[in-house]
Amino acid sequence: VRADAEWAREVRALAEERDAVLLAHNYQLPEIQDVADHTGDSLALSRIAASSTASTIVFCGVHFMAETAKILSPDKTVLIPDARAGCSLADSITAEQLRAWKAEFAERTGTPPVVVSYVNTTAEVKAETDVCCTSSNAVDVVRSVPADRDVLFCPDQFLGAHVKRETGRENLHVWAGECHVHAGINGPELAERAAADPDADLFIHPECGCATSALYLAGEGTVAEERVKILSTGDMLTAARSTGARSVLVATEVGMLHQLRKAAPEIDFRAVNDRASCRYMKMITPAALLRCLREGADEVDVPADVAERARASVERMIAIGA
Numbered sequence: 001v002r003a004d005a006e007w008a009r010e011v012r013a014l015a016e017e018r019d020a021v022l023l024a025h026n027y028q029l030p031e032i033q034d035v036a037d038h039t040g041d042s043l044a045l046s047r048i049a050a051s052s053t054a055s056t057i058v059f060c061g062v063h064f065m066a067e068t069a070k071i072l073s074p075d076k077t078v079l080i081p082d083a084r085a086g087c088s089l090a091d092s093i094t095a096e097q098l099r100a101w102k103a104e105f106a107e108r109t110g111t112p113p114v115v116v117s118y119v120n121t122t123a124e125v126k127a128e129t130d131v132c133c134t135s136s137n138a139v140d141v142v143r144s145v146p147a148d149r150d151v152l153f154c155p156d157q158f159l160g161a162h163v164k165r166e167t168g169r170e171n172l173h174v175w176a177g178e179c180h181v182h183a184g185i186n187g188p189e190l191a192e193r194a195a196a197d198p199d200a201d202l203f204i205h206p207e208c209g210c211a212t213s214a215l216y217l218a219g220e221g222t223v224a225e226e227r228v229k230i231l232s233t234g235d236m237l238t239a240a241r242s243t244g245a246r247s248v249l250v251a252t253e254v255g256m257l258h259q260l261r262k263a264a265p266e267i268d269f270r271a272v273n274d275r276a277s278c279r280y281m282k283m284i285t286p287a288a289l290l291r292c293l294r295e296g297a298d299e300v301d302v303p304a305d306v307a308e309r310a311r312a313s314v315e316r317m318i319a320i321g322a
């Protein structure tokens with residue numbers, strides 16, 4: 001299937017027939033982003049999914065994102081073009097592991113901890129969570145927890161480390177999960193690129209292991225401190241519109257470059273690691289989207305009891321920060 005004008009027309013016509021809104025994450029293939037009604041980061045898309053009046057949501061992203069949309073809108077039909085589009089980060093903690101962590105902690109300290117989970121988790125993990133967060137509001141979410149309460153933060157260790165730095169909270173305990181794509185963007189590679197381009201801004205997603213290296217480079221004066229920006233994908237777009245830099249080194253999944261280049265065509269955006277491509281995100285192909293709209297598949301469902309418990313934690317997230 002070629003993603004040409006005819007394909008786009010058919011996608012749009014089928015979406016209209018199904019009364020469907022098409023949502024695409026910033027890491028999707030450029031042609032999927034361009035045909036969608038809305039592109040954005042996980043928090044923005046969750047908000048749109050919650051407020052949309054369409055009876056069907058077609059989520060061009062990974063499975064946990066479509067699940068989140070279903071949790072927020074149980075009466076809507078939620079479709080994902082390929083249900084196999086998982087997430088290595090979401091796979092790094094199970095509900096059982098989280099239950100055991102909470103129980104062990106409560107037993108040891110005598111007080112139940114507050115669980116903050118990144119949205120990159122399964123619905124079952126969200127059901128065991130007090131409040132969810134995304135990379136754009138993680139710091140605000142953790143700040144909303146009274147300072148004397150212990151926080152268990154899962155599953156991403158690098159986002160956890162970022163939140164700990166920003167909030168200075170000693171009572172934040174971080175699970176050792178990671179995203180294979182972001183963890184693979186390494187510090188030496190970043191240092192080399194940054195040294196070769198001394199005037200470039202660094203836009204770094206907090207899931208990256210190299211965020212710590214960037215701060216280290218700033219600390220030792222190799223990179224000017226104001227050039228290092230640790231941002232969610234949505235916040236990268238906002239920063240792109242206002243930075244005075246002529247070039248920007250981007251440390252995140254390479255799909256992000258498409259929206260950045262559209263937002264600020266005059267800036268030279270380059271990937272820190274151009275192999276940082278998420279194979280799950282890329283399972284949403286033009287052919288898969290067409291099949292999804294023609295057949296009404298794959299449908300995403302979350303058992304009602306799990307969805308109900310998960311909804312409270314997602315709704316708290318939506319209410320906090322942006």
Ligand code: 13P
Nearest residue numbers: 041042134135232233234
């Ligand atoms: P954002 O929350 O910045 O969109 O990133 C999410 C992510 O990594 C999805 O895989």
Ligand code: SF4
Nearest residue numbers: 087088089179181278
């Ligand atoms: Fe998951 Fe990483 Fe892919 Fe995002 S980029 S969907 S965190 S595996």
